[in-house]
Amino acid sequence: MNVFLWILQAILAAAFGLVGVMKSIRPKEKLRPAMPWVEDFTATQVRLIGVVELLGAVGLILPAVTDIAPTLTPLAATGLAITMLGAAATHARRKEPSGIAVNVALLALSVVIAWGRFGLYAF
DSSP: OHHHHHHHHHHHHHHHHHHHHHHHHSOHHHHTTTOGGGGGSOHHHHHHHHHHHHHHHHHHHHHHHHTSSTTHHHHHHHHHHHHHHHHHHHHHHTTOHHHHHHHHHHHHHHHHHHHHHHTTTOO
16 A cells, blocks of 8 residues: 555656646746636736645655655645645636546545555555
């Protein structure tokens, strides 16, 4: 189970890391074609969302690998799950079911990691 959680952590960290960097450094106008929801947010808010996702990705891996405050790993997973709840609410308001499906999948992975790392497979 520990190996399975590490694989999930790596997949989730890669997904959030890549998207987080993109939202953090790209102008809002360049994100709009692929992410139409950015119309509802300011450029600063989109950047902040990207930074939160990037920090969550780092939090999934770095504390556990370095063994410095490894309890931050399940907290990062919990934070990403909360972020996905907000994202799903945004997509629901915009009537974008495909966006909700992605958010639910990422939410589920985050919850599994948080459950596993808070529970029997904590560091």
